[in-house]
Amino acid sequence: MVQFSLDFAHLLAGGLVLISFMLLYQDRMFGLLNVFALHAVVLSLSVSWQAYVQDAPHLYITAAIALGLKAILIPIALHRVVVRLGIHREIETVGGIGLTMLAGMGLVALSMVVMLRVTGAADPLAREDLAFALSVILLGLLMMVTRRNAVSQIIGFMSLENGLILAATGAKGMPLVVEISVAFSVLVALIVIGVFLFRIRERFDSVDIEALDEVRGDRS
Amino acid sequence: MALHLAQWCILALAFVAIGAVVAPSSPRTIRTFYAACAAISIVVLALAARHLLTQAPAETSRLPIGLPWIGARLRIDAISAFFQLIVNFGGFAASLYAIGYGVDEESPKRVLPFYAIFLAGMNLVLIADDAFTFLASWEFMSLSSWALVVSRHRDRENVQAGYVYLLMAAFGTFALLLVFGLLAGADGHYGFSAMRSASHASGLAGAAMVLALVATGSKAGLAPLHVWLPLAHPAAPSHVSALMSGVMTKVAIYGFVRIVFDLLGQPAWWWGLVVLAIGGATATLGVLYAMFERDLKRMLAYSTVENVGVVFVGLGLALAFKTNGMGSAAALAFTAAVFHALNHSLFKSLLFFGAGAVLHGTGERDIEKLGGLIHTMPQTAFVFLGGCLAISALPPLNGFASEWLLFQGILLSPDVPQWGLKLAIPAIGALLALAAALAGACFVRAYGVAFLGRPRSECASGAHEVDLFSRGAMFLLLAACVLTGILPGLVIDAAAPVTIAAVGESMPRQVSQSWLNIVPIAASRSSYNGLLVMAFIAFTTIVAVRAIHKFASDRLRRAPAWDCGFPNADPATQYTAASFAQPIGRVFGETVFRTREKVDMPAPGALRPARLVLSMRDPIWDAIYARIHGAVDYVSGRLNVLQFLTIRLYLSLVFAVLIALLLAVSIWT
Numbered sequence: 052m053v054q055f056s057l058d059f060a061h062l063l064a065g066g067l068v069l070i071s072f073m074l075l076y077q078d079r080m081f082g083l084l085n086v087f088a089l090h091a092v093v094l095s096l097s098v099s100w101q102a103y104v105q106d107a108p109h110l111y112i113t114a115a116i117a118l119g120l121k122a123i124l125i126p127i128a129l130h131r132v133v134v135r136l137g138i139h140r141e142i143e144t145v146g147g148i149g150l151t152m153l154a155g156m157g158l159v160a161l162s163m164v165v166m167l168r169v170t171g172a173a174d175p176l177a178r179e180d181l182a183f184a185l186s187v188i189l190l191g192l193l194m195m196v197t198r199r200n201a202v203s204q205i206i207g208f209m210s211l212e213n214g215l216i217l218a219a220t221g222a223k224g225m226p227l228v229v230e231i232s233v234a235f236s237v238l239v240a241l242i243v244i245g246v247f248l249f250r251i252r253e254r255f256d257s258v259d260i261e262a263l264d265e266v267r268g269d270r271s
Numbered sequence: 272m273a274l275h276l277a278q279w280c281i282l283a284l285a286f287v288a289i290g291a292v293v294a295p296s297s298p299r300t301i302r303t304f305y306a307a308c309a310a311i312s313i314v315v316l317a318l319a320a321r322h323l324l325t326q327a328p329a330e331t332s333r334l335p336i337g338l339p340w341i342g343a344r345l346r347i348d349a350i351s352a353f354f355q356l357i358v359n360f361g362g363f364a365a366s367l368y369a370i371g372y373g374v375d376e377e378s379p380k381r382v383l384p385f386y387a388i389f390l391a392g393m394n395l396v397l398i399a400d401d402a403f404t405f406l407a408s409w410e411f412m413s414l415s416s417w418a419l420v421v422s423r424h425r426d427r428e429n430v431q432a433g434y435v436y437l438l439m440a441a442f443g444t445f446a447l448l449l450v451f452g453l454l455a456g457a458d459g460h461y462g463f464s465a466m467r468s469a470s471h472a473s474g475l476a477g478a479a480m481v482l483a484l485v486a487t488g489s490k491a492g493l494a495p496l497h498v499w500l501p502l503a504h505p506a507a508p509s510h511v512s513a514l515m516s517g518v519m520t521k522v523a524i525y526g527f528v529r530i531v532f533d534l535l536g537q538p539a540w541w542w543g544l545v546v547l548a549i550g551g552a553t554a555t556l557g558v559l560y561a562m563f564e565r566d567l568k569r570m571l572a573y574s575t576v577e578n579v580g581v582v583f584v585g586l587g588l589a590l591a592f593k594t595n596g597m598g599s600a601a602a603l604a605f606t607a608a609v610f611h612a613l614n615h616s617l618f619k620s621l622l623f624f625g626a627g628a629v630l631h632g633t634g635e636r637d638i639e640k641l642g643g644l645i646h647t648m649p650q651t652a653f654v655f656l657g658g659c660l661a662i663s664a665l666p667p668l669n670g671f672a673s674e675w676l677l678f679q680g681i682l683l684s685p686d687v688p689q690w691g692l693k694l695a696i697p698a699i700g701a702l703l704a705l706a707a708a709l710a711g712a713c714f715v716r717a718y719g720v721a722f723l724g725r726p727r728s729e730c731a732s733g734a735h736e737v738d739l740f741s742r743g744a745m746f747l748l749l750a751a752c753v754l755t756g757i758l759p760g761l762v763i764d765a766a767a768p769v770t771i772a773a774v775g776e777s778m779p780r781q782v783s784q785s786w787l788n789i790v791p792i793a794a795s796r797s798s799y800n801g802l803l804v805m806a807f808i809a810f811t812t813i814v815a816v817r818a819i820h821k822f823a824s825d826r827l828r829r830a831p832a833w834d835c836g837f838p839n840a841d842p843a844t845q846y847t848a849a850s851f852a853q854p855i856g857r858v859f860g861e862t863v864f865r866t867r868e869k870v871d872m873p874a875p876g877a878l879r880p881a882r883l884v885l886s887m888r889d890p891i892w893d894a895i896y897a898r899i900h901g902a903v904d905y906v907s908g909r910l911n912v913l914q915f916l917t918i919r920l921y922l923s924l925v926f927a928v929l930i931a932l933l934l935a936v937s938i939w940t
Contacts, residue, residue: 161933161934162933169936189930192922193926195926196919196922196923196926199919
């Protein structure tokens with residue numbers, strides 16, 4: 052049973068990493084949002100499996116929040132934003148998919164090396180979970196760096212946050228308060244960013260963040 | 272008892288500061304507040320004197336303020352008490368002077384609150400007994416004095432001086448923080464008692480000594496960290512200049528004594544060499560700067576640099592002797608150092624008060640525009656002369672007594688076993704002798720140009736004498752200079768417990784010597800009697816004056832023969848300060864300051880005047896500060912690009928740093 056629970060946890064965490072890779076090469080908005088919703092579903096599965104294995108019922112709440120907020124509410128909200136901004140037909144140029152994927156693989160390898168070496172004494176369940184979580188975080192960052200569209204950057208940021216939750220639930224005994232506050236902060240961030248998106252759009256007729264740099268008065 | 276009352280006095284000073292903020296700024300309230308500062312200083316002074324003279328044991332206490340669970344530890348011992356004596360006598364005199372002088376300040380509320388906090392901070396440094404309290408009160412002292420420096424903030428120069436001062440003070444405190452970090456060790460014992468009893472590894476203790484020298488030297492004005500001193504000291508109002516120059520530098524010296532002599536334990540032999548070399552260089556350089564300075568107050572600040580160098584030579588000598596177990600020689604050198612510190616606080620305060628009086632009477636600090644003040648300000652001229660004599664180390668005044676003791680210590684250097692020290696100490700003695708001679712020339716120049724001759728400008732001829740309180744403060748300090756000069760034995764005996772605390776032994780008891788002699792080691796070697804010298808000088812002077820009057824003056828007639836070559840000439844034909852400094856400038860200036868003289872002669876028949884242009888460079892500024900400035904400028908110019916990146920580039924930078932750190936973790940195990 053122990054072996055099985057470990058394997059299943061690894062399967063789910065590994066699935067999360069895989070979906071992060073899928074996020075990297077999506078060049079259409081709706082596709083990106085759908086994959087992100089999948090990301091959140093797998094996260095909530097992983098968290099509920101942890102709740103079951105660790106016998107920690109409060110983690111079910113975390114899983115529910117992840118499912119409700121990130122898999123349903125936020126994708127739907129962003130969906131409507133994309134439609135209203137009228138960018139759902141745009142194809143985003145992601146510079147060099149092959150190169151990005153290679154960099155992503157390097158990041159996963161790096162996080163494995165770092166985590167497996169550093170957490171030698173930790174519980175094996177938490178250990179590899181942490182390695183996967185770090186991979187998800189790094190891939191989220193990589194996505195933020197490579198994308199130019201503000202909506203895709205939000206998605207990158209949220210997938211990064213998913214990695215954080217994965218790391219936190221893998222370690223035993225994360226208080227529910229922390230999780231709820233994290234969830235709220237993400238929600239607030241979403242609202243703020245959403246408002247800003249429309250403001251940016253009003254001003255510059257574009258949500259391409261490069262447009263912001265062009266009008267900055269203090270460029271030398 | 273003494274410690275308890277000292278705490279209350281510091282609290283009272285804090286209340287004075289608060290009161291000064293809320294009270295209306297009428298001349299009467301300002302006088303009252305300065306009088307309160309004077310009264311508090313005199314109470315602490317009396318306590319400290321009692322502590323020293325009764326040779327009371329050290330007292331400690333712990334206040335429940337400051338860091339949680341640690342509190343503030345306070346302690347008063349002989350070293351603290353002696354420096355309390357210096358600080359509070361200076362504080363008393365400055366407050367007395369300010370009762371008259373401080374009223375005419377254009378915005379007294381910018382000065383008075385910080386003045387009280389400044390006094391409180393200095394007193395608190397002296398009784399602090401743990402690193403945190405020491406650093407906090409040290410910062411109180413620095414910041415309040417900074418506020419005093421920029422109190423006349425409308426003058427651009429003052430703001431700039433304040434900026435340089437703030438930088439140097441921050442640098443010094445940072446070094447001090449590192450010293451305490453090293454001393455506290457891995458367990459973090461921040462109390463001085465724990466540091467004192469711990470045994471420090473030799474390398475660590477050496478590093479702590481060097482850092483302590485840098486930290487306290489930056490506050491006291493050791494070269495090359497002295498650059499802020501001639502800028503900041505003159506910028507403050509004169510009674511504060513006197514406190515900063517005469518007293519705050521002594522608190523810095525106290526910091527050095529406390530850390531190196533008390534906390535670090537047995538010194539290594541090279542410590543003495545380092546301190547001696549820096550002290551000797553500082554003394555010579557300081558007086559050379561002073562020699563060429565036109566601004567009266569700035570010249571006094573440079574002279575402070577010189578005297579701090581002299582004190583550090585004494586301390587270095589004491590370290591050198593202490594390493595080799597030469598107890599009585601170490602006691603002699605240490606006594607000379609603290610005695611000179613006391614003396615310097617007396618005559619430097621006096622001279623700054625005099626400069627303040629001149630500034631008040633004439634509105635002018637440039638000595639080339641003064642002259643003939645002895646007629647308009649006779650009393651100030653008299654006390655200023657006394658201060659000049661004392662600082663030039665002329666017997667029978669106090670400057671001579673302490674420098675004589677110091678040279679007695681230098682004469683003992685052949686007994687030191689290390690060859691480095693054996694060769695270095697006489698060389699530094701020669702530097703010190705040079706500095707003493709140049710200091711004499713420097714003050715002859717200052718006094719001669721400012722007070723003698725004929726007025727060189729309108730403001731000098733319209734000078735007026737200062738008020739009663741200011742003159743009272745100056746006469747008080749002059750009396751103290753004379754008393755410590757003719758009875759140095761009393762001071763040496765009072766410093767005996769300090770010497771025991773610092774180097775383990777003390778000089779022979781002086782009061783029991785016959786005829787009030789002072790005897791450094793043994794009567795057969797050498798001795799000095801200030802009273803006798805004073806009596807001899809007084810006697811010969813009276814005889815000479817009477818003889819001249821009897822045989823010469825009576826037969827003298829005033830007649831305008833050739834009138835020394837310039838009848839009714841312009842005052843500008845007088846010998847100027849620059850002319851006085853020129854020969855010395857030709858000897859030392861070319862190597863030290865790279866002076867260049869350029870004579871600009873008009874063509875024959877042209878009507879314009881000939882000019883002599885003298886250009887000087889500050890070697891330390893060029894060698895160190897200008898380079899640091901250039902490097903910071905270059906680096907910030909390069910990094911400026913970082914302010915104008917795109918959002919994505921910023922994100923990429925963060926990402927790259929994260930990856931680099933992770934790589935470092937994975938490679939480094």
